Amino acid sequence: MNGNTCNLQSPASKKAQSHWAGVWRQFRKNKGAMAGLIVVLLAILTALTIGFFVDYDEHVIRQNIPMRLQPPSLEHPLGTDELGRDLMVRILYGSRYSLAVGFGSVGIAALIGIALGAFAGFYGGYKEDVVMRLTDIFAAIPGLLLGAVIVASLGASLTNLILALGLASIPQFVRITRASVLTVRDQEYVEASWVIGLTGRKIIFSHILPNCLSPIIVTATLQVAQNIISASAMSFLGLGVPAPDPEWGALLSAGRSYMRTHGYLTLFPGLSIMLIVLALNLLGDGLRDALDPKLKR
Amino acid sequence: MIRFVIRRILFLFPVIIGATLLVYFILDLAPGDAVFALGGDQMSEEELIALRHELGLDRPFIIRYLSYMQGLFTGDLGVSLISGRSVLETYFQRLPMTLRLAFSATMVSVLLSLPLGIYSAVRKGSIQDNIAMLFSMLGLSMPNFWFGLILIIVFSLHLGWFPSSGYTGPISLVLPAFAVGTGLTANLTRMTRSSMLDVLGQDYLRTVRAKGVSERAVVNRHALKNALIPIITIIGTQLSIALGGSILTESVFAIPGVGRLMMDSINQRDAPMILGCVVLTTILTSIILLVVDLLYAMVDPRIKSQYVRRGKTS
């Protein structure tokens, strides 16, 4: 579905500029996507600047037992947790982990996946076969299980979580990149590049990949959303960011023991995950519509 | 057709062998090996070496892997370090519960999504369509396990309609099936809608209308039959997602299936059990996807005849 988008774009770079302007014009019309973009930007801003406003040791992890399990109030808008820490501060601070894992893991997956996918799609033949069969093998293991095994083996930490989810997302990028490259590869301007004697690598980077960006961007956006959910799931299982760091999944795990009496400990971290994932999904959908008018309904 | 089936089944083997190698390799990277799970920290260096030798852990990686593969094909995946019971037996003992849950969740999703997706596509742009799309977007953006927790809070802790954890009978599967099913429904509704929209724009429906076929039959008979072909693949994928996600669902609801088994094994560092769970679940999901592929080929006359013809000539 995404594979055939490339030929819509002009290979010429001058036209490419007006292409992106057109995409932006199209994107701006989509209210949901704009809302998504704003929420994502706000979340990134929060994650980047929260460290200037709150002190990690003082506000995020310091226990304050007398104030434990306070329901939402003016002083603590989202209440306090089982160790008396302000839930809102912890959730805001937690955005750093969720976004780091989401973007970090997709960064790793995109880097490796795009390279492999472009290689496979461009050269074809046995090289393609080898890459695609390896991808099949990778994709055969359910993502969450692969992530769990990696973390179980290497230990639970933020880095390992990023690594685990990153590795598990590689197949997506290999497949989407290869499919796009295949549609572009045989077009005349690529053949022309061969004729004027460009090397394979140069053709891939300057003529093929720029014309395959649309489906890759869309996939990346949706994958960030997916990996933020997966990260919270792993932390919930104790396979992600370890305590006392306030990763959202870890907050859910901690709040679990108090579900009956203190439901807000379960409600708010989950809503936070949902909000950022919803924003990313809307953004991804909006990008898909804007980048590929053919698919718009 | 038979050749096609056989070829696809043969294709499964390299995938399983490769996936097993991958998981085996990753678990081998773990700093402490199995002897620590057996209380190795209290043993002397000599005892450790002896125990490693006894378990075959001192052999080179590739030899150990090959002997594991040999075991896989003869149905011997070793024994649990904790309980000492056969990995294979334990897995299959737990599997029915997980399958029941995965099937129920997929069922929920299919029963809700198909009518919703079709309706949305036919009434595209209507208020009902927009509401359905809004809800499926929310469902898609929600962590399933969190929704499960919310369901527990509302329907078992507060209303007391369903048990909150453990398995006491089919009623215990209602909440988990809905928790997983809601996420799947969100996805499948969108897919059904877009597949239907694709088909509704096709020229051949105009021919059908020109015959005097009623709009209802155009949608339910002609459009749906065409739209279902890609949807079948998605339903199969969902079943395998539900299986893969069992580790999470079963932890939330304390359902004693293979997901719970795997989580316990990870916590107890029971390497053979972890390995067995991952390998067997991978094989299972691969088989499901294979069946879906074959089903797809059978439903779509274009693909079917292609293989029938190829089978005859090659």
Next chain:
Amino acid sequence: MSEKVLSIENLVVHYELEAETVHAVNGISLSIGKEETLGLVGETGAGKTTAALSIMRLIQSPPGAIKSGAVVLNGRDVTGLPIRRMEAIRGKEVAMIFQDPMTSLDPVFTVGDQIAESIALHEKLSKADAMKRAEEILELVGIPRSRALEYPHQFSGGMKQRVVIAIALSCNPSLLIADEPTTALDVTIQAQVLELMKELKNKYQTAMLMITHDLGVVSEICDNVAVMYAGRIVEVGSAKDIFLHTAHPYTEGLFNSLPNINARVESLKPIPGLMPNPAELPPGCAFAPRCSYAGERCHTSKPVPRELESGHIVECLAYDDPSFQIVRRWGNG
């Protein structure tokens, strides 16, 4: 010519889009008698297909809508019929053959099923009987009955068009609309399909509306011809009128852009310019901007139909001057 199978009066069809209103059909009138064949000729985008779909009430709505006028089919106006009644007429009284046979058959039903569906629906036959009839019709269009159990993708383009023809004729309609039925086919197949249609039309005594931009097809099969331009019928008459006594400058242009086998030395003389955007039609005659005879008045006032001889009607202001004559490049009658 006594009893009309179809008569269209002042039909207006618009597509109302968000940004603009496309004036696809702007008040056309035409009629077809029993067993008669009318050719509807014009460039792509002239509104021919929209007119045809309006007869079937198959215009996609929204955005399409029949704004005014009447479509009288076998004596009754169908424009206001409830959809249930219309469904009973479609396929039974009026059937349609579409342009591209590659996309006009449902890929997941056998061709037999697709023919039988229409029969079972309108003739109230059982499934088995309908299937038997379907096989007979398949043979009639030159396809062995054994192939009824095959799927569309197993047929070539020409064969598919034969299947579409079989579907259209399965209930013996009194009017057959053929929307460029041979355009998408290979030249050699075109002649075969055309021959088949002619033969079946005579056999079933069906009236036909043949939409085409191929004047060769028109001369082959049509009794009468209507020339359509920018949603108007600019000239209508018998085939003889149109071919030998061409009156409208546009019709002349159509003939002049054909290669002439008798005068190979001459180069083609295409009509200059493009058809106007149907969302922004000019105030006067729509053809005026491209017309070599156009005077000042042509750009400001709309021409009205004028009957030159009995049944030969032209819509052109130039004929206000009784001495006006167009100059055909060849065979000027």
